[in-house]
Amino acid sequence: MHSSPLSALSQIISSGISTIESTYATHGATFPSLDEPFRPPTFDDPGLLHPTQLVIAAAAQLIASLSHPASSILDGASAHYITSSLGVVADTNVAEVLREAGPQGLHIRDIGERCGTDSSKIGRVLRFLATLHIFREVSPDVFANNRISSIIDTGKTIEDIKARPLEKYDDTPGISALIGHFADEGIKSASYVLDSFRDTETLSSQDPLAAPFNRAFNAPMHFFEWCELPENELRFRRFGATMKDSISTVTPDTALAGLDWKSLKKDSLVVDVGGGIGSTTGVFAKAFPHLRFVIQDRSAVVAEGIQRWKQEYPEALIDNRVRFQEHNFFEPQPIKDASVFFLRFITHDWPTEYARKILKHLGDAALPTTKLVIMDNIVPYSVPGNSGTGASSVPYPLLANLGRVNFHSVRIDMHMMALHNSQERTVGQFQELVEGTGWKLESISTSSAGTMSSLVFAHISQ
Numbered sequence: 329m330h331s332s333p334l335s336a337l338s339q340i341i342s343s344g345i346s347t348i349e350s351t352y353a354t355h356g357a358t359f360p361s362l363d364e365p366f367r368p369p370t371f372d373d374p375g376l377l378h379p380t381q382l383v384i385a386a387a388a389q390l391i392a393s394l395s396h397p398a399s400s401i402l403d404g405a406s407a408h409y410i411t412s413s414l415g416v417v418a419d420t421n422v423a424e425v426l427r428e429a430g431p432q433g434l435h436i437r438d439i440g441e442r443c444g445t446d447s448s449k450i451g452r453v454l455r456f457l458a459t460l461h462i463f464r465e466v467s468p469d470v471f472a473n474n475r476i477s478s479i480i481d482t483g484k485t486i487e488d489i490k491a492r493p494l495e496k497y498d499d500t501p502g503i504s505a506l507i508g509h510f511a512d513e514g515i516k517s518a519s520y521v522l523d524s525f526r527d528t529e530t531l532s533s534q535d536p537l538a539a540p541f542n543r544a545f546n547a548p549m550h551f552f553e554w555c556e557l558p559e560n561e562l563r564f565r566r567f568g569a570t571m572k573d574s575i576s577t578v579t580p581d582t583a584l585a586g587l588d589w590k591s592l593k594k595d596s597l598v599v600d601v602g603g604g605i606g607s608t609t610g611v612f613a614k615a616f617p618h619l620r621f622v623i624q625d626r627s628a629v630v631a632e633g634i635q636r637w638k639q640e641y642p643e644a645l646i647d648n649r650v651r652f653q654e655h656n657f658f659e660p661q662p663i664k665d666a667s668v669f670f671l672r673f674i675t676h677d678w679p680t681e682y683a684r685k686i687l688k689h690l691g692d693a694a695l696p697t698t699k700l701v702i703m704d705n706i707v708p709y710s711v712p713g714n715s716g717t718g719a720s721s722v723p724y725p726l727l728a729n730l731g732r733v734n735f736h737s738v739r740i741d742m743h744m745m746a747l748h749n750s751q752e753r754t755v756g757q758f759q760e761l762v763e764g765t766g767w768k769l770e771s772i773s774t775s776s777a778g779t780m781s782s783l784v785f786a787h788i789s790q
C-alpha cells in the first residue's frame with residue numbers, strides 16, 4: 329500500500345538529500361551554493377548520481393502537483409521568454425561582464441554601458457531570469473553571476489569578443505553556442521511548428537525541406553546547407569561549437585562501453601560518418617592510439633575541421649592516423665574496409681526514409697565483420713513502470729523516464745522536428761529504422777547520466 333503521492337515524493341526528496349549531504353561530508357566538502365559561479369566538483373563519486381536524479385524528478389513532480397494548473401500551463405506557454413532572454417544575455421556578453429565584476433555584481437547602468445545595450449531593458453531581462461534562479465540580484469538593480477548564469481560565460485574577455493566577434497564561440501565548451509543556436513534558429517523555427525501542423529501538405533510529410541525551419545527562414549534548402557551561406561558565418565561556426573558541448577556524453581559508459589574498442593586490431597579503420605569538425609573522433613583518437621580514423625562530412629565542414637585539428641592536434645593529421653574526407657552520405661560509401669562506421673547525431677537529423685538511405689549505403693560497403701555504432705538520444709516512454717529502454721525501475725510515484733531528469737531527449741526530439749522535420753527515436757523505432765539496410769541490433773548501452781546511448785549493430789551478410 330503506497331502512501332499519498334505528496335508524502336511519497338517528500339520522502340524521496342528527504343532521503344535523497346540526506347544521502348547527497350552525507351556523501352559530500354565523506355569527501356570533506358559541502359554542497360555548492362546556487363549563489364556562487366559554477367566550479368567543477370573537487371571529487372567524482374558515482375554514488376551521487378542516482379539520489380540526485382531521484383530528488384530532481386520528485387521535486388519537479390511535487391511542483392507540478394502543488395501548483396495551480398493554470399500557473400503550470402502558463403509557465404509552459406510563456407517559456408519562449410526564457411529562450412529570448414537567454415539569447416539577449418548571451419548575445420550582449422552579460423555573463424562575461426559579470427564574471428569580470430566579481431561577486432559584488434554590477435549596477436544595470438554599468439552593465440548597459442559595458443555590454444553596449446539599454447540599461448533599463450537589460451535590467452528587466454536580468455530580473456526575469458533572476459526570478460528563475462538564473463543570475464542573482466545582489467541589491468536592487470545590481471546583478472551578479474550565480475551557479476547557473478556562469479555557465480553562459482564563454483570564458484573570453486569582452487575586448488577579445490569585440491575584436492573577433494565571429495570567433496566568439498571558437499574554443500569554448502559549447503554551452504553558450506547552444507544557447508545562441510536555440511535563441512536564434514531554434515526559437516524562430518519553433519514558432520512555425522503550429523503552421524506545419526495546420527498545413528495538410530506538411531503535416532505528415534517526410535520531406536527534410538518541409539520543416540518549420542524552412543518556413544521560418546524562407547529557406548528552400550536543408551539547415552546544414554543554409555548554415556554555409558556567407559551571411560551565416562557566425563551561425564556556421566556557432567553550430568560547430570555546439571557539438572563540443574555534447575562531447576561530455578562521449579564517456580566510457582556510453583560510446584566506449586558499446587563496443588570493445590581496445591580489442592580492435594592495430595590500424596583498424598573507424599569512419600566517423602558526418603563527423604563534423606571531428607569532436608568525437610578527437611576523444612577516440614586520444615583514447616585509442618592503435619586505431620585509424622576518417623572523418624567524413626560536407627566540404628565546408630571538412631575545411632573547418634582541418635583548420636581546427638591543425639591548431640589542436642596536428643600530430644594526428646601529420647601521421648595520417650586521422651584524416652578528413654569530403655563525402656555526401658547519400659552517395660555510395662567509398663570506404664570498403666571499415667571496422668566501424670560511427671554516427672553521432674546523424675540519424676536524428678533525418679526523417680526515416682532518408683536515414684535509411686544513409687544506413688543502406690553503409691550496409692552495402694560493409695565487410696561481414698564491420699560494426700555500425702549509432703550514438704544518439706533514445707526517447708524513453710513517460711509511462712510509469714515502462715520506459716521502454718530497459719532502464720531499472722524507479723520508485724512510486726515517479727515517471728519511468730524520471731521526467732525532468734531525461735527532459736533532454738524529448739526536448740531535442742522537438743528541436744529535430746522544428747529544424748529538420750526529423751526525430752529522436754525509441755528503441756522500437758531504431759529497430760524499424762535499420763530494417764532492410766543490412767544491419768541488425770546487437771546491443772545498447774545507455775549512459776547512467778541520461779538517455780544518451782550507443783547502439784551497436786552487426787552486419788547481416790547477404
Ligand SMILES: C[S@@+](CC[C@H](N)C(=O)[O-])C[C@H]1O[C@@H](n2cnc3c(N)ncnc32)[C@H](O)[C@@H]1O
Binds near residue numbers: 604672673
Ligand atoms: C548534428 S551534426 C553532428 C556532427 C558530429 N557527428 C558530432 O557528433 O559532432 C551533423 C553533421 O552532419 C553533416 N552532414 C549533413 N548533411 C550531410 C551529408 N549529406 N553528407 C555528409 N555529412 C552531412 C553536417 O555538416 C554536420 O556536421
